[in-house]
Structure formats: structure tokens, C-alpha cells
Amino acid sequence: MNTSWDDWFAERADARDAAGLTRSLVPHGPDEPVLDLAGNDYLGLARHPRVREAAAEAARTWGAGAGASRLVTGTLAVHTDLERALTDFLGWPAALVTSTGYHANLSVVTALADRSALVVSDAHIHASLIDAARLSRAEIVVVPHNDVDAVRAALTGADGRRALVLAESVYSVLGDAAPLAALVAACAEHDALLVVDEAHGLGLRGPHGDGLVRELGLAGHPNVVVTATLSKALGAQGGAVLGSPALVDHLVNTARPFIFDTALAPSPAAAALEALRVLREQPDLATLVHRRVAELGRALGVDDLPAGAVLSVPMPTPQVAVAAQAACLAHGVRVGCFRPPSVPDGVSRLRITVGAGLGDADWAQAVDVITRVVKEHTG
Incomplete structure (x- = not known):
């Protein structure tokens, strides 16, 4: 006799509990007396008066x-204004705004790869890129994290096929930067395309917050395509793909996650556009984030500081990680908790998002709470 759906759900729930x-989903109010070091509003722009x-x-x-997909009546002037601002800020000739960063990654990979292509994937890429690669139906080769030699070896086996290499500029779990210059060189050798997700580099890397790709002088490179989210450092919502006009034209005509999706709502599009203006005027916001990352890293005894705003602290087990997260919240500080399958190496961690939105006194309190809790739960 087949297991009922209710029994199957119960079995899965019991296995997760064990x-x-x-x-679980936990709703939050706008004025909670909790210091938020779990969200991705790195620069505190989500509640900036001008952005709101x-x-x-x-x-x-x-x-x-x-009101509609962008190919029907959904393309508004605010979308094209945002696309022009993104191309100018990040140093690319063309951009395409999507409803989420997830959709940006799905659009670019599925429109550029198919059964006849090869996708070389870093082991630590975001779930959106993993899903995009699977949906593309291309052959997928997963290489060890930040291993350029392994990427080059995989590209050697492309045998003339179109090839994409998937990486993030700054990775969201370990917080380390990709060796982008070496990856671009490897891609150029094999006429492959490097897709770089700047989700955690935009706003934090580069002299003006214009991302790690531009910081390294790689913006506009013919072997590079950039994707980004507008929901982290820019404090809004949405995504974007940046590259050549030919690339954008191809996406508009072939990328199903773009073509059949309702366009980004006007409010977050306008918020992201204003956040870009604020970021241009206040590059010191990113400087403050990096200074606080160094401060918290010293307090926790972290030797290798992250390249962005996320500092991850390994925990002995998933259960200890959850307990440490709960202890922080009991003391008024909300931190993230990464457990399998969200962590690529299987190590559960507290995920601490260092931001510029807290005042100095609140930041000092958060550092004190986090360091005490981590010490108590890791011995």
C-alpha cells in the first residue's frame, strides 16, 4: 500500500527534527527592539528616508x-532609468532589470546554455545558479571552490562546445572573494563566458561600491557577464544582468524567466535607483561596514576576514548553531543560522551580517552579545 501524503509529510518532518x-517562518514587526544582524541590508539603505x-x-x-510582463506593457520608464543607472555605475554597455536576483541568474544561464553546452560550476555558488544550470540541461561539471586549475581542466574538455563558468564575486557563506582575474584569463583561453554574481560585491567592493568586477578592471570584458540583486546593499528588490547589447537583446527574446514573469514593481525599482544615488554620494557607508567586519573578526578571533559584509562562525553541530542563534536573540541580537543543505561544505554556521545601519552604541552591544554567545557555545 502506498504511503499517504500526510504520512510522508510527517516522516520528512520527523527526519528534519532529528x-x-x-x-520555520517567523514574522517580524517594523519596530521590534531587536538589533538585526541577519538580514542583507548591508548599507542600511532599505529604510533611508530618500529611498523610502x-x-x-x-x-x-x-x-x-x-501590471504585466516587460514584453507586454510592463516596461515602465523607471525600469529603463534604472537600467541606464546600473550600466553607468557598474561600467557595462547594457543592462536588463528582472524581478529578482534569482530570476537574473535563471535568465542568463538558461538563455545561454542548452544540451549542447558545458557549464562549469564552482562548488559554492548560490542555489539560483545551481537551479539555472540544471534547468539549462547542459552538461554540468562542478569544480572545487575557487580552483582555477580545475576550471581550466574542465574547459579543456569542452571540445568546441559553448561553455559557461559560474562564480560569485563574493561568496555568501564563507565570505571569500573569487579569483576573478584568473578565472577570466582561463575563460578567454577557451572562449568561454564567465558569469559573475555580484550579489554580495555590489555596494561593498570597489572605490565607489561598484563591485569587485569593476574594482579589478574587468567591467566590459568580452568574456564576462555580471548578474546582481537589488535586494542586498541597495536595500530594495529585483535583479539585473549586465553585459553587451547583443546579450541583452538575446535575453529579451529567449530568456523564459524574463519573458513570462511580471515586471519588477515600480516601487522597488525606484527605491533601487535612489539607493544608487545615495551610494554614489556616501561611499563611506561601505568603509564603515569593512571597519566593523574587522572589529567583530578580531573579537571572535577570526584570522581570514571576509571580502564582503558576511562573517560566518562555524558551529559544532546544527543543534548548537540553532541554540547559539536563539541565545543571541534572547539578548536582543538577531543573527542568521546556516545549516545543511544551505551550506556547501556541510558545516553549520552562525551567519552574521555586518551593516552600516546600526548606531555605534547598538553596534557595540551586538559585538558584546555575539562574542559572549559564541564563546559559550564553542568552548
């Missing part, structure tokens, strides 16, 4: 939603 991997007013004005002007 492994310490149960997750831009979002509100866009809703008053355009309404709550875009």
Missing part, C-alpha cells in the same frame, strides 16, 4: 505593480 534541520520616499512616490505615480 537532524536539527527544521526551519522614492518608493512611495513611484507607487503614487505608477500604482502598486507593473
Whole structure:
């Protein structure tokens, strides 16, 4: 007799509980007395007065939603204004705004790879890139993290096929930077395309927060395509793909996650556009984040500081990680908790997002709480 759906759900839930991997949705209010070091609002722009007013004005002007996909009637002036601002800021000739960063990655990979292509994937890439590679139906070769030699070896086996290499500029779990210059050189040798997700580099790397790709002088390189999210350092929502005009034209005509998706709502598009303006005017926000990362790293005894805003602290087990997260919250500090399958190496961690949005006194309190809790739970 087949197992009923209710029995199957119960079995899966019991297995998650036993492994310490149960997750749940916890709603939060706008004025909770909790210091947030779990979210991705790295620069504190989500609640910046100018950014919020831009979002509100866009809703008053355009309404709550875009109303359709971008190829129907969903492309609004605010979308094209945002695309021009992104190309100027990140140093690319063309950009395409999508409804999420997830959709940006799905769009570019599925539109550029198919059964006849090869996708070389770093072992630590984001789930959106993993899903994109699977949906593309290309042959997938997963290489060890940041191993350029392994990438080059995989590309050697492409045998003339179109090939994509997938990487992040700054990785979201370990917080380390990809060896982008070496990866670009390897791709150029084999006429492959390097897709770089700048989700955790935009706003934090580069002299103006214009990302690690531009910081390294790789913006506009013919073997590079950049994807980004507008929901982290820019404090809004949405995604973007940046590259050549030919690339963008190809995506508009072939990328199913873009073609059949309702366009990004006007409010987050306008918010991201205003956040870019604030970022240009206040590059010291990123400087503050890096200074705080170094401060917390010293307090925790971390030797290798992350390249971005996320500092991950290994925990002995998933259960200990959850307990440490709960202890931080009990003392008024919210931190993230990464457990399998969200961690590529299987090590559970506290994920601490260092941001510029906290005042100095709140930041000092957060550092004190986190260091005490980590010491108590790791011995």
C-alpha cells in the first residue's frame, strides 16, 4: 500500500527534527527592539528616508505593480532609468532589470546554455545558479571552490562546445572573494563566458561600491557577464544582468524567466535607483561596514576576514548553531543560522551580517552579545 501524503509529510518532518534541520517562518514587526544582524541590508539603505520616499512616490505615480510582463506593457520608464543607472555605475554597455536576483541568474544561464553546452560550476555558488544550470540541461561539471586549475581542466574538455563558468564575486557563506582575474584569463583561453554574481560585491567592493568586477578592471570584458540583486546593499528588490547589447537583446527574446514573469514593481525599482544615488554620494557607508567586519573578526578571533559584509562562525553541530542563534536573540541580537543543505561544505554556521545601519552604541552591544554567545557555545 502506498504511503499517504500526510504520512510522508510527517516522516520528512520527523527526519528534519532529528537532524536539527527544521526551519520555520517567523514574522517580524517594523519596530521590534531587536538589533538585526541577519538580514542583507548591508548599507542600511532599505529604510533611508530618500529611498523610502522614492518608493512611495513611484507607487503614487505608477500604482502598486507593473501590471504585466516587460514584453507586454510592463516596461515602465523607471525600469529603463534604472537600467541606464546600473550600466553607468557598474561600467557595462547594457543592462536588463528582472524581478529578482534569482530570476537574473535563471535568465542568463538558461538563455545561454542548452544540451549542447558545458557549464562549469564552482562548488559554492548560490542555489539560483545551481537551479539555472540544471534547468539549462547542459552538461554540468562542478569544480572545487575557487580552483582555477580545475576550471581550466574542465574547459579543456569542452571540445568546441559553448561553455559557461559560474562564480560569485563574493561568496555568501564563507565570505571569500573569487579569483576573478584568473578565472577570466582561463575563460578567454577557451572562449568561454564567465558569469559573475555580484550579489554580495555590489555596494561593498570597489572605490565607489561598484563591485569587485569593476574594482579589478574587468567591467566590459568580452568574456564576462555580471548578474546582481537589488535586494542586498541597495536595500530594495529585483535583479539585473549586465553585459553587451547583443546579450541583452538575446535575453529579451529567449530568456523564459524574463519573458513570462511580471515586471519588477515600480516601487522597488525606484527605491533601487535612489539607493544608487545615495551610494554614489556616501561611499563611506561601505568603509564603515569593512571597519566593523574587522572589529567583530578580531573579537571572535577570526584570522581570514571576509571580502564582503558576511562573517560566518562555524558551529559544532546544527543543534548548537540553532541554540547559539536563539541565545543571541534572547539578548536582543538577531543573527542568521546556516545549516545543511544551505551550506556547501556541510558545516553549520552562525551567519552574521555586518551593516552600516546600526548606531555605534547598538553596534557595540551586538559585538558584546555575539562574542559572549559564541564563546559559550564553542568552548
